[in-house]
Amino acid sequence: MDQIATTILSSGRSAVELALFILLPIMIVMLSIMRWLEARGLLHRIVRVVSPLLRPFGLTGLGVFALIQVSMVSFAAPIATLAIMARNGSSPRHIASTLAMVLALAQANVVFPMAAAGLDIPTTLLLAIPAGLIAAAATYYGFGRTLSAEESAPPSAELLPQADPDHGKLLQVIRRAGSDAWDIAMGALPLLVVALVAVNLIRLTGAIGALESLLSPLLSAAGFPQQTLLLVITKYIAGGTAMMGIAMEQIQLGLLSAQDINLLAGLLLCPLDVAGVAILIAAGKPVAAVARPAVYGALIGIALRTAGHYWLFA
Secondary structure (H helix, E strand, O other), X not given: OHHHHHHHHHHHHXXXXXXXXXXXXXXXXXXXXXXXXXXXXXXXXXXHHHHHHHHXXXXXXXXXXXXXXXXXXXXXXXXXXXXXXXXXXXXXXXXXXXXHHHHHOOXXXXXXXXXHHOOOXXXXXXXXXXXXXXXXXXXXXXXXXXXXXXXOOOHHHOOOOOOOOOOOOHHHHHHHHHHHHHHHHHHHHHHHHHHHHHHHHHHHHOHHHHHHHHHHHHHHHHOOOOOHHHHHHHHHHHOHHHHHHHHHHHHHOOOOOHHHHHHHHHHHOOOOOHHHHHHHHHHOHHHHOOHHHHHHHHHXXXXXXXXXXXXXHO
16 A cells, blocks of 8 residues: 555656646747737738648648647647637637647657657658648548538638737736646646556556566567567556656666667657647647547557658668
8 A cells, every 4th residue: 555655646746747847837938929929910820821731631720830839849839729729710620630630740848858869850750740741631531520620710710810909918928828828737637647647556566567578579579679568558658758757767777779769759759648638638628529530540640650660760
């Protein structure tokens, strides 16, 4: 019981640190930028220019912001874009395709730190972006084809075109962004705690170690390191940040190499996991409502990325 209690407390502490010291600051900054651009009407102009290029993939103009945010900032940064889409009448089908793209892309908050372990960042990003677009298209034309494609507002008004006089003032923008960011972080915290407790309790039972020993011959035959199972379970339950911590520890112990990291990058470096989905769907009920088809589409993109990394680094 003491070990279980200690595991719950340590997992809760990690979840709170992730929500308050990683998610919340990123969200305040990104939401402040997005709200300011919205108030100035800049997002509205960009959407009109970019929308025709992204429409074939089932994406609106805001999709380019989500792509840049997850690839260059953090897995959590696209919440700002998803929140705006949910609030301003984007169709469920377009929200689903955007979410699928985000879930299939390479998350910057893990990609860039992993460069210290030998990760090939340009290759990772070049493989991730087309895979993310394919995931969006697979969701729009396949898994989410039964969702409504009707906008609550005309496409040209996807963003609020005008704001009240005080809306564009920097201090008001930051205060509003801070309030929204706090709501998002607190909404994601319970699922983060549960995810971290689950993976740590599984490790405590020794089940992961037993499975690694059992599957070691198969992993070796396929060219994957024995630690693959631990990394996959940690990543898809507790998230990319937790996986990165374990991967760095394994590298320091000499159990993983730079080649192993690049081989597994397509499978492990993406926002699709229990924690990541929990955080992203906190952007609003319209986003949570289309999570299932978005996850299916994202799996297509991740499979393509995994195959690409395997072909290049196996």
